[in-house]
Amino acid sequence: xxxxxxxxxxxxxxxxxxxxxxxxxxxxxxxxxxxxxxxxxxxxxxxxxxxxxxxxxxxxxxxxxxxxxxxxxxxxxxxxxxxxxxxxxxxxxxxxxxxxxxxxxxxxxxxxxxxxxxxxxxxxxxxxxxxxxxxxxxxxxxxxxxxxxxxxxxxxxxxxxxxxxxxxxxxxxxxxxxxxxxxxxxxxxxxxxxxxxxxxxxxxxxxxxxxxxxxxxxxxxxxxxxxxxxxxxxxxxxxxxxxxxxxxxxxxxxxxxxxx
Amino acid sequence: xxxxxxxxxxxxxxxxxxxxxxxxxxxxxxxxxxxxxxxxxxxxxxxxxxxxxxxxxxxxxxxxxxxxxxxxxxxxxxxxxxxxxxxxxxxxxxxxxxxxxxxxxxxxxxxxxxxxxxxxxxxxxxxxxxxxxxxxxxxxxxxxxxxxxxxxxxxxxxxxxxxxxxxxxxxxxxxxxxxxxxxxxxxxxxxxxxxxxxxxxxxxxxxxxxxxxxxxxxxxxxxxxxxxxxxxxxxxxxxxxxxxxxxxxxxxxxxxxxxxxxxxxxxxxxxxxxxxxxxxxxxxxxxxxxxxxxxxxxxxxxxxxxxxxxxxxxxxxxxxxxxxxxxxxxxxxx
Numbered sequence: 393x394x395x396x397x398x399x400x401x402x403x404x405x406x407x408x409x410x411x412x413x414x415x416x417x418x419x420x421x422x423x424x425x426x427x428x429x430x431x432x433x434x435x436x437x438x439x440x441x442x443x444x445x446x447x448x449x450x451x452x453x454x455x456x457x458x459x460x461x462x463x464x465x466x467x468x469x470x471x472x473x474x475x476x477x478x479x480x481x482x483x484x485x486x487x488x489x490x491x492x493x494x495x496x497x498x499x500x501x502x503x504x505x506x507x508x509x510x511x512x513x514x515x516x517x518x519x520x521x522x523x524x525x526x527x528x529x530x531x532x533x534x535x536x537x538x539x540x541x542x543x544x545x546x547x548x549x550x551x552x553x554x555x556x557x558x559x560x561x562x563x564x565x566x567x568x569x570x571x572x573x574x575x576x577x578x579x580x581x582x583x584x585x586x587x588x589x590x591x592x593x594x595x596x597x598x599x600x601x602x603x604x605x606x607x608x609x610x611x612x613x614x615x616x617x618x619x620x621x622x623x624x625x626x627x628x629x630x631x632x633x634x635x636x637x638x639x640x641x642x643x644x645x646x647x648x649x650x651x652x
Numbered sequence: 653x654x655x656x657x658x659x660x661x662x663x664x665x666x667x668x669x670x671x672x673x674x675x676x677x678x679x680x681x682x683x684x685x686x687x688x689x690x691x692x693x694x695x696x697x698x699x700x701x702x703x704x705x706x707x708x709x710x711x712x713x714x715x716x717x718x719x720x721x722x723x724x725x726x727x728x729x730x731x732x733x734x735x736x737x738x739x740x741x742x743x744x745x746x747x748x749x750x751x752x753x754x755x756x757x758x759x760x761x762x763x764x765x766x767x768x769x770x771x772x773x774x775x776x777x778x779x780x781x782x783x784x785x786x787x788x789x790x791x792x793x794x795x796x797x798x799x800x801x802x803x804x805x806x807x808x809x810x811x812x813x814x815x816x817x818x819x820x821x822x823x824x825x826x827x828x829x830x831x832x833x834x835x836x837x838x839x840x841x842x843x844x845x846x847x848x849x850x851x852x853x854x855x856x857x858x859x860x861x862x863x864x865x866x867x868x869x870x871x872x873x874x875x876x877x878x879x880x881x882x883x884x885x886x887x888x889x890x891x892x893x894x895x896x897x898x899x900x901x902x903x904x905x906x907x908x909x910x911x912x913x914x915x916x917x918x919x920x921x922x923x924x925x926x927x928x929x930x931x932x933x934x935x936x937x938x939x940x941x942x943x944x945x946x947x948x949x950x951x952x953x954x955x956x957x958x959x960x961x962x963x964x965x966x967x968x969x970x971x972x973x974x975x976x977x978x979x980x981x982x983x984x985x986x
Contacts, residue, residue, distance in 0.1 A: 485775070486766070486776065486778070487769065487770070487773075487775065487776070490770065511914075514798070515778075515798060516778075516798075516913070516914065517778035517779070517796075518762045518766075518778070518779075519762065519765075519766040519769075519776060519778055520766075521766075522734060522762070522763040522764075522766035522767050523766045523767070523769070523770050525734070525767070526766070526767040526770040526771060527770055531733075531734075531735055531849035531850050532734055532763065532767070533850060534734075534759060534762075534763045535759045547853070550759075551759060551907065552671075552732075552758075552759050552760060552855075552857065553671070553676065553758050553759065553760075553857070553908070554671065554857040554858055554908065555855070555856040555857035555858050556855075556856055557731070557852050557853075557854060557855040557856070558852070558853045558854040558855075559733070559850045559851065559852050559853065560850060560851050560853055561849060561850035561851075562849075571901070572900075572901050572903070613775075613810070614769075614773065614774060614775030614776075614809060614810050614811065615775040615776065615777055615807050615808070615809055615810070616775075616807065616808050616809075616810060617796075617805045617806065617807050618793070618806045618807065618808055619805070619806040620803055620804070620805050620806075621795075621803065621804050621805075621806060622803060625935070625939075625957070625958060626938075626939045626940075626941075626958070628944065628957070628958055628959055628960050629959075629960040629961070630956055630957060630959060630960070630962055631960060631961055631962065632956075632962045632963075632964065633961055633962065633963050634964075637965070637969055637970060637973050638973070640963055640965065640970055641970065641973045641974050641977055642977075643961075644945060644961065644963070644970075644974055645974075645977060645978070645981070647943070647945055647960070647961045648889070648922060648924075648945070650943070651921050651922040651942060651943035651945075652867070652868065652921050652922055
């Protein structure tokens with residue numbers, strides 16, 4: 393079984409600050425991590441590998457500084473790691489990002505299953521997984537919480553509004569995996585040492601993927617951010633209610649009545 | 653509003669999502685906004701509804717802002733799959749050549765819009781919380797929340813069609829009384845079994861509450877302990893129960909009930925927030941609430957800045973007493 397997992401390295405969301413003056417996001421001094429949902433995606437792939445054998449490769453788009461995070465994925469059990477790194481990829485929106493990732497996956501084909509996290513913690517557009525499926529002409533099953541494979545048949549449970557459904561498709565297939573649907577394994581100590589000392593990361597740029605400058609990065613994107621705004625807060629009274637529990641509750645009952 | 657007659661080509665296109673014949677709330681919200689945009693641009697609003705046995709649902713949409721509702725009725729379209737739905741939508745969109753395509757940002761809506769955007773080479777703005785038309789050019793501008801909802805990026809698409817998925821709970825559906833009824837038309841479908849790449853074997857939709865439309869909501873956070881107290885308060889208030897994200901991540905509550913940038917926005921008259929610290933990804937979900945009461949024992953909790961009435965006390969002390977008094981009131985009164 394040949395599997396590929398797309399990973400995104402994202403800044404820890406609670407550390408991100410917005411610079412009101414410059415209207416930009418302050419990324420300096422912010423710690424990065426493998427996005428949580430992508431770790432769930434990697435775990436789902438590794439469980440299949442444990443069952444059926446084969447290989448798992450991880451693919452990530454980002455600067456060379458992301459190498460340690462890909463090695464972490466190798467320490468968790470991935471067999472290969474590919475970093476898609478090129479100045480020309482900078483500023484990609486979901487259209488361009490999915491195009492670059494799809495080009496890398498095509499280069500790794502034929503394969504059985506492609507996994508992505510359902511959304512990243514920073515952008516959280518949820519668009520990249522179904523977009524990659526479309527570029528590759530593969531069926532895409534989104535928001536998957538459970539997976540069973542048997543031969544070429546893939547049975548996945550997916551989350552929909554108000555419940556779930558179980559869908560069946562045939563490989564090759566792309567899955568977007570729900571955040572928190574499993575518990576990602578810890579990196580293995582011996583694999584970690586091997587990954588840090590001996591493992592060679594593959595780096596692919598624009599040319600390796602056969603892409604033109606017009607197909608990636610800012611130039612290959614179809615959406616533009618014109619301005620960042622701080623979300624204006626709704627004006628609230630912030631009236632503090634003090635006193636004994638009885639007094640507080642009496643005041644709350646009035647507030648409830650007034651509101652409705 | 654401009655006074656020229658609406659033109660035939662281009663226009664605003666809305667994908668309507670239904671589950672077992674019932675239109676998703678967000679689809680009607682999007683349709684209402686599409687009407688407003690269509691009027692401003694003097695363009696028609698066309699909506700498409702796909703499924704099986706959906707005539708009644710289509711007629712409802714024709715009274716909620718669409719000039720034209722195109723109905724694709726086929727057993728092959730009974731359950732949503734990206735491949736079958738885009739097989740119907742793509743030729744239709746090529747023919748109609750809309751300026752703007754809007755889709756509700758449900759799981760299925762996001763999946764479909766993403767796939768269509770790739771095939772149409774269209775820019776797609778993600779789960780926007782507002783839409784505007786640029787003065788002078790009429791270009792669609794979308795407010796895309798990022799980084800947990802504390803920041804919005806004002807975005808635009810390059811070229812056309814311009815696409816956006818719309819977050820549930822941010823726009824208001826039109827009342828059927830105020831709308832000139834649109835036309836319902838059946839689509840001639842030539843979809844075959846070949847288009848089916850995945851099969852839905854089993855489906856369970858509980859038709860759970862739509863918290864974005866509830867009048868009153870009690871929201872439980874980590875400081876609430878278990879859900880029991882919040883659930884009892886919700887019952888006493890005849891309110892819906894919702895949660896902050898961590899409770900869903902821990903598996904204590906379903907994701908359906910999450911309030912905030914990764915869940916629903918509330919439009920309630922009354923929101924009672926129990927034991928929620930008030931990070932921006934949460935507070936973006938209570939922005940449209942009319943009145944917010946917060947109870948939290950942390951005197952410095954950020955949630956108080958986003959609340960009308962603030963109680964710096966333990967949820968476990970205040971809420972049981974509040975429930976008792978509410979129950980007494982309903983026993984003695986009415």
